[in-house]
Amino acid sequence: MTGNLAIIILAAGQGTRMKSRLPKVLHPIGGRPLVGHVLTTAARLEAQHIEVVVRHERDQVVAALTADYPDAVFIDQDDVPGTGRAVQVAIDALPGDFDGDVLVLSGDVPLLEVETLRGLIDGHRAAAAAATLLSARLDDPTGYGRVIRDDEGTVQRIVEQKDATADEAAVTEINAGVYVFRAPELRTYLAQVGQDNAQGEMYLTTVIELLRAADQRVAAEIAVDTASTFGINDRIQLAEAGRVLNDRIVRRWQREGVTVIDPATTWIDDDANLSPDVTILPNTHILRATVIAPGAIIGPDTTLVDCEVGENAIVRRTDATLAVIGAEATVGPFSFLRPGTVLGAKGKIGAYVETKNAEIGEGSKVPHLSYVGDATIGRGVNLGASTITANYDDVNKHRTEIGDEVHTGSHTVLVAPVRLGAGAKTAAGAVVRKDVPAGALAMSVAPQRNVEGWVEKNRAGTGAADAASRENSAE
Numbered sequence: 001m002t003g004n005l006a007i008i009i010l011a012a013g014q015g016t017r018m019k020s021r022l023p024k025v026l027h028p029i030g031g032r033p034l035v036g037h038v039l040t041t042a043a044r045l046e047a048q049h050i051e052v053v054v055r056h057e058r059d060q061v062v063a064a065l066t067a068d069y070p071d072a073v074f075i076d077q078d079d080v081p082g083t084g085r086a087v088q089v090a091i092d093a094l095p096g097d098f099d100g101d102v103l104v105l106s107g108d109v110p111l112l113e114v115e116t117l118r119g120l121i122d123g124h125r126a127a128a129a130a131a132t133l134l135s136a137r138l139d140d141p142t143g144y145g146r147v148i149r150d151d152e153g154t155v156q157r158i159v160e161q162k163d164a165t166a167d168e169a170a171v172t173e174i175n176a177g178v179y180v181f182r183a184p185e186l187r188t189y190l191a192q193v194g195q196d197n198a199q200g201e202m203y204l205t206t207v208i209e210l211l212r213a214a215d216q217r218v219a220a221e222i223a224v225d226t227a228s229t230f231g232i233n234d235r236i237q238l239a240e241a242g243r244v245l246n247d248r249i250v251r252r253w254q255r256e257g258v259t260v261i262d263p264a265t266t267w268i269d270d271d272a273n274l275s276p277d278v279t280i281l282p283n284t285h286i287l288r289a290t291v292i293a294p295g296a297i298i299g300p301d302t303t304l305v306d307c308e309v310g311e312n313a314i315v316r317r318t319d320a321t322l323a324v325i326g327a328e329a330t331v332g333p334f335s336f337l338r339p340g341t342v343l344g345a346k347g348k349i350g351a352y353v354e355t356k357n358a359e360i361g362e363g364s365k366v367p368h369l370s371y372v373g374d375a376t377i378g379r380g381v382n383l384g385a386s387t388i389t390a391n392y393d394d395v396n397k398h399r400t401e402i403g404d405e406v407h408t409g410s411h412t413v414l415v416a417p418v419r420l421g422a423g424a425k426t427a428a429g430a431v432v433r434k435d436v437p438a439g440a441l442a443m444s445v446a447p448q449r450n451v452e453g454w455v456e457k458n459r460a461g462t463g464a465a466d467a468a469s470r471e472n473s474a475e
Contacts, residue, residue, distance in 0.1 A: 004100030005047040005121070006183070008090040011035045011107030012055035012077045017234040023057045024232065025107040026064050029242035030249065031269030031288050034232055035061070035107035037245075039069045040270075042105065044114045045121075049094055051075050052107070053086040082201030083177075084193045091187060099183050101125070104204065106177040108232045111241060116228055117178075120221050124180040130216035131185070131208060133158070134178035136229040137222065143233060144174035145205060147220060155218045158205035162198045173222070175205065176229035185216060245270070253278075261299075293327070302332070310345065323355075326362070344379070358389075361404070373397075374416065378404035384428070385410045403438065 015024025025035035032040065035052070042050050050069075054061050055077040062074050075090045087104055101121065105112070116134070124132035133155070135147045145160045146168050158175045159168045189210045193202050211218050223229050227244045230237065249270060250263045257276030260266050268274070268286045278292050281299030288306045292298060295312040302318045309315060310327035320337035326345035331337065335349050340357035343349055347360050350367035358372045364381035366372055372383070374391040376399065387408045389400040400414050403422035408414075412426045420426075421438030429444060436442045456472075459465045 003046070003048070005045065005103060006049040006091075006094055006098060006100060007042045007045065007047045007051070007103045007105060008087055009035065009038050009042065009050070009052045009072075009105045009107050010083055010086050010177075011061060012053050012058075012086050013108070014056040015108070015233070018238075019235075023061055026061060027232070027238055029110060029238065030245045031271055033064060034110045034241075036065065036068065037110035037270075038105050038107055038112070039065065039072060041112055041114055041117065042103075043069070043071070045103070045117060047103070048100070049073070049098070051090045051093060053077050053090050055086075080195075080202060081199070082195070083204040084190060084202030084206060087186070087204050088190045088193075088202070091183065091190070094183070102181045102183050102186055104177075104179040104181070106231060109177055109229065110232065111228045111230055111244060112178065113225075113228060116223060116225070120178065121180055123221050124219060127217065127219045129180075129219040130182050130211050132180045132219040132221060133208065134176040134229065135173050135220050135222050136176055136226045137172050138174055138226060139172070141172050141174045144231070145177075146171040147173040147175055149173075154212075155208065155220045156212055157209040160197070160199070160203065160205065174229070176223060177231060178229075179204070181207070185211065189214075266299075307337075338373075375400040375402065377402045378406065378422065380405045382407045384408045384412060384426075387412045388414065390415045 011025045013024060018024045018027065026033040050071060051073045053075045058076060065072065075093050077086045077089055091102060101124065103121065120132060120134055143161060145158045146164055147155060148157050148159055148168060148171065150156050161169060189207045192210055193206045195202055197203060208218055230241050232238050232241055246267055249268045250260055250266055253268065253274050254260055258274045259279040261280065262282035265282045266280050266284050269288055271289045272286045273291045275292060275294040277294045279297045283301045284299035285303040287304060290304045290307045292309045293311040296309045297314045300317065302315055305321040307320050308324045310325055310329065312328045313325050314330045315325060316332035318332040318335045318337065322339035323337040323341040325331055325343050326347055328345055329343050329347045331349045334352050336354040338356035341355040342359045344360055344362035344364060346363045348365040348367060349355060352369050353366050354371045356373040358375045360366065360377045361379040361381065363379055364377050366383045369386045370383055371388045373389055374397050375389045381402055390413055391397050391400065398416035400416045401419040403420060405423045406420050408426040409428035409430060411429045413431045415433045418432055418435060420436045423439045424436040425441045426432060427441065427443040430442050431444045432442050455468050456465045
């Protein structure tokens with residue numbers, strides 16, 4: 001348990017190196033914004049208070065996070081720059097009698113896991129330290145603040161790269177931007193932090209130096225998994241962190257009994273939920289809150305966004321969003337399922353089929369080359385190749401209703417609003433503008449007229465004319 005704890009998440013920076021209109025902390029990996037991963041981890045620590053310090057594009061950041069993280073309190077940083085000032089305004093917003101520990105996290109360090117933070121807090125309390133920081137050893141520490149220790153290995157201070165001497169810049173132990181402070185000491189020493197540095201900012205790291213000067217105990221925990229301390233400053237680091245997170249997610253599902261044929265080309269968002277004996281084939285993306293039941297086979301070359309896939313279903317080379325695919329159903333290849341598609345158990349959506357806002361009953365088939373939009377389809381239906389529900393009249397959308405056991409001929413056009421009764425059939429090429437009674441056959445019949453000799457007369461000298469001439473001569 002980590003009671004008597006407040007968590008402050010720093011999310012006020014502009015992130016200019018991202019070169020983006022989107023605030024840095026809102027750039028996504030694994031289906032969540034960077035700061036969303038931090039908030040998700042923070043929530044699992046059961047802290048009494050969780051505060052997010054915002055400034056740059058604060059309304060956009062708050063709007064993006066409020067619904068998913070209702071317990072977070074947003075604190076506005078003023079015009080005084082720096083991480084020290086961000087923490088100062090946040091701790092000032094805590095109840096005045098709060099005397100527990102304050103965990104400071106960065107909104108752009110998304111890969112920290114709960115176990116690492118619990119270990120950091122436990123170590124801080126066991127050492128009775130005034131402050132404990134998380135560090136890591138990197139082969140290339142460029143861009144990070146360096147942890148400076150004395151000859152006995154005691155932490156003395158943290159030096160930002162822009163303020164570091166050549167010897168200090170050569171240090172490979174970096175500050176991960178994660179700290180635990182005792183609240184009373186943090187309040188006291190933040191008040192002494194100035195802005196005398198290359199950036200003219202209030203550095204939170206100055207508190208470490210002030211604590212050491214006052215003979216207060218400062219501890220440091222070196223992270224075993226250096227990837228967990230990655231901070232995101234540009235698009236390159238964003239991609240690297242995304243890959244690390246995805247590798248973690250894929251391995252987690254593999255341990256839970258999911259077969260992933262090619263982890264390198266499989267992407268699974270953090271909110272997705274997979275069951276044992278699911279098989280994921282190469283080049284497949286399982287995104288957002290997609291849920292996949294046991295025995296389903298997904299891929300290759302498939303993207304599912306917020307979908308539900310039933311037991312033993314097969315989905316191949318398909319793009320689907322907000323769709324429900326029933327047990328033992330088959331989809332694909334080259335199918336496009338738009339929001340509102342519901343395919344019943346043992347149903348089929350085949351090659352080059354697009355569906356939208358369509359309920360397709362148990363055992364019904366839309367095999368190939370069709371568009372089904374704004375439709376309700378019963379059980380045991382078979383739509384012939386190139387069947388289309390013409391649902392849009394250039395002003396409004398209209399619905400098509402198809403009863404159980406209806407079969408349509410190839411190239412049928414159903415002009416909505418229209419209803420086909422149970423057991424009805426349509427002839428090939430039918431254009432259905434009126435309701436079809438149960439058991440009736442709908443046809444669009446026009447007399448066929450053959451103009452004899454037309455090709456030989458109008459396309460003389462062509463291969464078609466020569467072939468026609470030979471056949472006519474043979475007769």
